[in-house]
Amino acid sequence: MTGNPWLRPYVLTGGRTRTRRNLYMHTLVSAPDYDPAYASRLLPEARRLYERAHASAESVAELSAHCGVSLGVTRVLLGDLASAGRVLIHPETYDSPYDPRLLKEVIHGLRELA
Incomplete structure (x- = not known):
């Protein structure tokens, strides 16, 4: 891509970040x-x-990485697809990204990799 690297994501999301x-x-x-x-x-x-x-079914982060789209743009585009009824946002298993249960699972997974 040539030109301003911020222009394409801005155009894709219509300037939206949320x-x-x-x-x-x-x-x-x-x-x-x-x-x-x-x-x-x-x-x-x-x-x-x-x-x-x-x-x-994949996580937002996995979709972002596999499709080569930045995380912020991925969130906005998936939000648009969900509003159009085209994708299903699965209920949260955890209350937030800082939920202790999630953090324990991440730590366990990292230990398994070591």
Whole structure:
């Protein structure tokens, strides 16, 4: 991409940095009722997120990484897709990203990797 690196994300989100929904990095998202015709009308970044969410339920962070879209833009685009009824935001297992249960699971997972 040439030019201002901030311009493309700004255009993708219409200048928005927040969404009406709480989309934490660990929030699971899926697209159980995938519509190829709808997908074909989306911007490439939103289409990649929508298609990936259809393949399997993934966290916001995973969708962001796999689709090459920044986390902030991912949250806004997923919020738009959810508002349009195209993706399902799964209920939170944890109250916040700082929930002690989540942090214990992260620590346990890191120890398993070591």
